[in-house]
Each structure stands twice: as C-alpha cells, then as structure tokens.
Amino acid sequence: MSAQLAFSSSHPPRPAEDSPSTASHPPPGKPDPTVGVDQHAPRRLSTAATTGAAELSSLTLRLRQALRQFPDFPSPGILFEDIMPIFADPSLHEALVRALEIHVLDTYGESQKPDVIVGLEARGFLFGPSLALRLGAGFVPVRKQGKLPGPTETASYKKEYGEDFFQMQKDGIKPGQRVLIVDDIIATGGSAAAAGSLVKQLGGTLIEYVFILELDFLKGRAKLDAPVYTLLSSQEKAE
Ligand SMILES: O=P(O)(O)OC[C@H]1O[C@H](OP(=O)(O)OP(=O)(O)O)[C@H](O)[C@@H]1O
Numbered sequence: 001m002s003a004q005l006a007f008s009s010s011h012p013p014r015p016a017e018d019s020p021s022t023a024s025h026p027p028p029g030k031p032d033p034t035v036g037v038d039q040h041a042p043r044r045l046s047t048a049a050t051t052g053a054a055e056l057s058s059l060t061l062r063l064r065q066a067l068r069q070f071p072d073f074p075s076p077g078i079l080f081e082d083i084m085p086i087f088a089d090p091s092l093h094e095a096l097v098r099a100l101e102i103h104v105l106d107t108y109g110e111s112q113k114p115d116v117i118v119g120l121e122a123r124g125f126l127f128g129p130s131l132a133l134r135l136g137a138g139f140v141p142v143r144k145q146g147k148l149p150g151p152t153e154t155a156s157y158k159k160e161y162g163e164d165f166f167q168m169q170k171d172g173i174k175p176g177q178r179v180l181i182v183d184d185i186i187a188t189g190g191s192a193a194a195a196g197s198l199v200k201q202l203g204g205t206l207i208e209y210v211f212i213l214e215l216d217f218l219k220g221r222a223k224l225d226a227p228v229y230t231l232l233s234s235q236e237k238a239e
C-alpha cells in the first residue's frame, strides 16, 4: 500500500538546448527545438535540465514522505490520500510549487510555457494559483456547479466515490490559449476528463494535465486525451 516515487509522464524530455531559444528565433547554428523533432532520437540533456532533474528528484522524495493515508474515508473501501501536510509546512509547500515549475520549464521552455493554469475545485486551488504566478500565467478555476456567476459551460463526470458537475466561465479562456490543467490527484480520471472537455469547449489548447499523485490502479489517465504528468504515483489496489 506504500506510495511509490515516480516521475510519470507521457512526455519525452524537451530537446537539448545550450542556450535559450524560441520557436521563431532558434540560436544561430542550432535547429529550432520546437520544429520537426524526432521523438525517437536519443537526447542529451543540457546542464540546466540535468540540474533541474536532480533538484526535482530531491524535492519529490521530500513530498512523498509528507503524504498520509486514511483507510475508509470518505466511504468504506477508499484509501484516502491526504496531501494537506504539504501545505501545513512552508518548506514543503515551496518544494511542491518549485517541483511543478521545474517540470513545466524543463518540458516547455520559456517560449512554449502555458498561458493559463486551470485548477480543479477544491484541491487544485491550493497550488494552481501559486504555480501560475511562478510561470507568469493566468489562473482560471473549474468549479462545482452553481458557484460561478455569468455565462458558463457545464460538464458532468463520475469520480471514485460519486457523480458531480463542473463549470467554467465562458470567458475564462481565450481561443488558442495554451492551457495546463492541475489537480492534486487523478483517481478514475473523471474529474480531469470533464475539465479537459470544458477547456476545449472554450477553445483552449490543452497542452498537459499535471497531478501531484496518481492512483495508478484506477487507470484514470486512459480517459485523458492530452499528455499526463504526475509527480508521484501510489496506491497499489487495496487488498
Ligand atoms: O480522478 P477522479 O476519480 O475524478 O478523482 C479525483 C478528484 O477527486 C478529488 O476531488 P473531490 O471531488 O473529492 O473534491 P474536493 O477536491 O472538493 O475535495 C480530487 O481532488 C480530484 O479532484
């Protein structure tokens, strides 16, 4: 039942760069790293990316140790993963936001990073806004039905222990904006899939889902049609 540390991602690492570049202005003599990348070619990580990977590894070890599990909450048979100790400790809170920042910058670089972080109610609100601020992105909430004023889009979903409706404000995302969805946990994937469909209904380009923790045995990522990254994976199926 113990949590396993993993950097779980469907992304290949970002191509090597010796100096920063953008899609329109790659460094002189270098191929544009965002165009025509051979996904299967072996890659050399830059010094910065290697340093980032080492820092990420040490941060996630600390984060994993902070998690607590509560059997039979909120209903019998559910092993509840409690992430709140991370937020009770400022140094772990900082470690979480820094780990996610490293992941996004190592994956997308400055030039391709998201315009908008979308966070899911309620636990996606705990770190989505801080991550957005670090990345210079906007933060837009996905809320449970009936909480947001003005015109909204609605999507229904089923989760590990119930059914619900999510909403976003129609003007929350401008067509073509690059969107990254964050939440604390992916279990069945129902919540995240509904959030992804809302982002697309609003015209956003969904670049990635990012979670702190993944309940691997529920195979929630199979419901998602964008890349998925989780800092930690955990919970083998309960006996
Ligand atoms: O992958 P899924 O099966 O959809 O489950 C994951 C979702 O369940 C939890 O939220 P919950 O709906 O319990 O609400 P809360 O964040 O308001 O506590 C969790 O924070 C995720 O949002």
Ligand SMILES: Nc1ncnc2[nH]cnc12
Pocket: 078, 079, 080, 081, 082, 159, 160, 161, 185, 187, 215
């Ligand atoms: N097992 C679990 N622990 C914490 N949050 C959850 N959300 C859905 N399943 C969960």
